[in-house]
Amino acid sequence: MRVFLASVGISSIIHSVAPVMFQRFETAVTQRVFAGLAEGLCEAAVYGALNEYMLPKKSARVAPFIFAGIYIGQFVGLISTGFISERLVWKATFYIFGEDNNPDKDCF
Structure with a gap:
């Protein structure tokens, strides 16, 4: 359970700093690797x-x-990201979801 909570917490922190890290290519790649x-x-922790x-x-x-x-959350996130980006700025999706739903970049 500690591994699961640590994974979710670290992932949320990493995705929250993504807008800052996406200013340069090298830091964007680093952010994606850490994420x-x-x-x-x-x-694996959920199964455990x-x-x-x-x-x-x-x-x-x-x-x-x-x-x-998991898939329902991804669906809701992808659908709502366009509306959020249109009304606010694209960086707001990182702060609202705490995850990577940026439609402007390719998925890895």
Whole structure:
């Protein structure tokens, strides 16, 4: 559970400083590498937490909802990012979501 919380916390901090780091190419690449490292631990940590805190039968029923929530969150973020960027500035999406939903750059 500590690994999961650390992964989410570090990822949020890294994505919150992204608008500042995207001023230069080198720092943008560094930010993306650190974000990937922080987020890479999250999925494995969720499986570990499910294994530790839930019975196997319950874990098998809950896991699809947890991982479906990831894709629902991405969908809502991508849809709302355009509206937020249009009404505010593109950097506002980083601060609102605390994650990387910048439509102006390619995904890695």
